[in-house]
Amino acid sequence: MKTNEYIDLEDRFGAHNYKPLDVVLDHGEGCWVYDVDGKRYLDCLSAYSALNQGHVHPKILATLLEQAQKLTLTSRAFRNDQLPLFYKELSDLTGYEMSIAMNSGAEAVETALKLARKWAYQVKGIERHKAEIIVADGNFHGRTITIVSFSSEKFYRDDFGPFTPGFVIVKYGDADAIEKAINPNTAAVMLEPIQGEGGVIIPPEGYLKRVSELCKKNNVLFIADEIQTGLGRTGKLFACDHEGVKPDMIIIGKALSGGFYPVSAVLSSAAIMGLFRPGEHGSTFGGNPLGAAVARTALKVLTEEGLIENAARMGEYFSDQLAEMPQKNIQEIRARGLLIGVQMKTSAGIARPYCEALQEKGILAKETHESTIRFAPPLIIEKETIDWAMTHIREVLAK
Numbered sequence: 349m350k351t352n353e354y355i356d357l358e359d360r361f362g363a364h365n366y367k368p369l370d371v372v373l374d375h376g377e378g379c380w381v382y383d384v385d386g387k388r389y390l391d392c393l394s395a396y397s398a399l400n401q402g403h404v405h406p407k408i409l410a411t412l413l414e415q416a417q418k419l420t421l422t423s424r425a426f427r428n429d430q431l432p433l434f435y436k437e438l439s440d441l442t443g444y445e446m447s448i449a450m451n452s453g454a455e456a457v458e459t460a461l462k463l464a465r466k467w468a469y470q471v472k473g474i475e476r477h478k479a480e481i482i483v484a485d486g487n488f489h490g491r492t493i494t495i496v497s498f499s500s501e502k503f504y505r506d507d508f509g510p511f512t513p514g515f516v517i518v519k520y521g522d523a524d525a526i527e528k529a530i531n532p533n534t535a536a537v538m539l540e541p542i543q544g545e546g547g548v549i550i551p552p553e554g555y556l557k558r559v560s561e562l563c564k565k566n567n568v569l570f571i572a573d574e575i576q577t578g579l580g581r582t583g584k585l586f587a588c589d590h591e592g593v594k595p596d597m598i599i600i601g602k603a604l605s606g607g608f609y610p611v612s613a614v615l616s617s618a619a620i621m622g623l624f625r626p627g628e629h630g631s632t633f634g635g636n637p638l639g640a641a642v643a644r645t646a647l648k649v650l651t652e653e654g655l656i657e658n659a660a661r662m663g664e665y666f667s668d669q670l671a672e673m674p675q676k677n678i679q680e681i682r683a684r685g686l687l688i689g690v691q692m693k694t695s696a697g698i699a700r701p702y703c704e705a706l707q708e709k710g711i712l713a714k715e716t717h718e719s720t721i722r723f724a725p726p727l728i729i730e731k732e733t734i735d736w737a738m739t740h741i742r743e744v745l746a747k
C-alpha cells in the first residue's frame with residue numbers, strides 16, 4: 349500500500365482527534381524511523397519523550413518477548429513476580445518510599461489527584477469534599493474530563509463540560525500567585541516543572557524551590573507532573589532536581605516503558621501512599637507483569653547506558669548549535685537537556701510549515717502552540733547525528 353492509501357483509510361475509519369504529519373512509519377531503530385517507502389527520518393519528538401531509550405531498544409525488546417511468553421496479566425486480584433521488583437527498583441532509583449503503577453499518564457495524574465484529596469481529608473483535616481488543588485495556567489496533564497476541567501486551553505474544554513470542581517488556576521512561573529491562592533482548604537499544588545505541551549516553558553529560576561517551600565510552610569502537598577520532563581529528558585533524573593527540590597509526589601509515565609507499552613506511576617512517601625486502602629483505587633492492567641518487566645528494563649537502560657548524562661551533554665551541544673545559527677526567524681530558544689523549544693518570530697509565521705520542510709529533509713519534529721518547534725530526540729543521540737541534523741535545521745529555519 350502507498351502512503352496516501354494508509355492516510356485515506358485512517359481518515360475514513362478513524363476519529364480525527366490528531367493532525368499528524370503525513371508520514372506513515374513502519375519501522376524504527378534507535379533515533380531513526382522509516383516510512384513505508386523506505387525513507388529515513390531522525391525522530392526529534394520521541395513520542396513526546398516516551399522514547400527516551402530510542403526505538404525498539406534491543407534489551408527492552410528482549411524483556412518484552414521473554415515476559416510475553418511467560419505471563420502477561422494477572423490483574424491485581426492475584427500477585428505476580430514482576431511488580432514487587434519493579435516497585436523496589438523504582439524506589440531505589442528515585443528515593444521515594446512507595447509507588448503505585450498505572451498505565452497512561454492521565455490515569456496516573458488522576459491517581460495523584462485522588463491521593464491528594466484523600467490526604468486532605470484524612471491527614472490535613474479539610475472538611476470532606478471541600479479540598480482545592482492549585483494548578484498552573486498553560487498546563488497539560490492529560491485528557492480526562494477531570495483533567496480538562498482545569499485546563500486553560502479553551503479548545504480542550506469547549507464542548508466537554510460539565511467539569512469537576514475543586515481546582516484553582518494561577519499564572520505559571522509566579523510563586524506569589526500560588527501564595528495568594530493558598531487557603532485552609534488547599535490540599536495540593538500540581539505543576540509541570542517545565543511545561544512541555546505548553547511550548548517548553550521554563551519557569552524563572554528559584555520558582556520550584558519557592559513553591560516547594562510555600563507548600564511545606566502551609567501544609568500543602570507539592571505534586572510534580574514529570575511525565576514528559578522526568579526520566580532523564582532534561583539531563584537529570586527529574587527536572588525538579590535542577591533546583592534540588594523533592595516534591596511530595598512525582599508522576600511519571602511515557603519513557604517509563606521505553607515506548608513499548610503504557611506504564612505510568614505515582615511516587616510518594618509511605619505516609620501518603622499508605623493512605624490508599626484496598627478497593628479505593630485500581631486498574632485491571634495497572635501493575636501487570638508484562639508492563640512491570642518492560643519498565644524494569646527500561647529503567648535499567650536509562651541508568652546503565654548513561655542516558656541521563658548523555659541528555660545533559662548532547663542537550664547542551666544541540667542548543668549551542670541552535671544558538672549559533674542565523675537568528676533571523678527565531679524569537680527564543682528554550683532548552684533544558686534534550687527538551688528544546690525554538691519559538692519562531694511572529695514575522696516568521698506559524699511553525700507548522702517549518703516542520704513540514706524539516707520532514708522533507710528527513711527530520712521529524714512537531715510544532716507546539718502554533719509558533720514553537722520542539723526538538724526532543726531520543727536520549728541516545730550522538731554528536732554526529734546532531735551535526736547531520738543541524739545542517740538541515742539551519743537551512744530550514746533560516747528560510
Ligand SMILES: *Cc1c(COP(=O)(O)O)cnc(C)c1O
Pocket residue numbers: 396452453454455457488489490491540544545573574575576577601602
Ligand atoms: C503526555 C503527558 C500527560 C498525559 O499522558 P498520557 O499518557 O498521554 O495520558 C500528562 N502530563 C504531561 C506533562 C504530559 O506530557
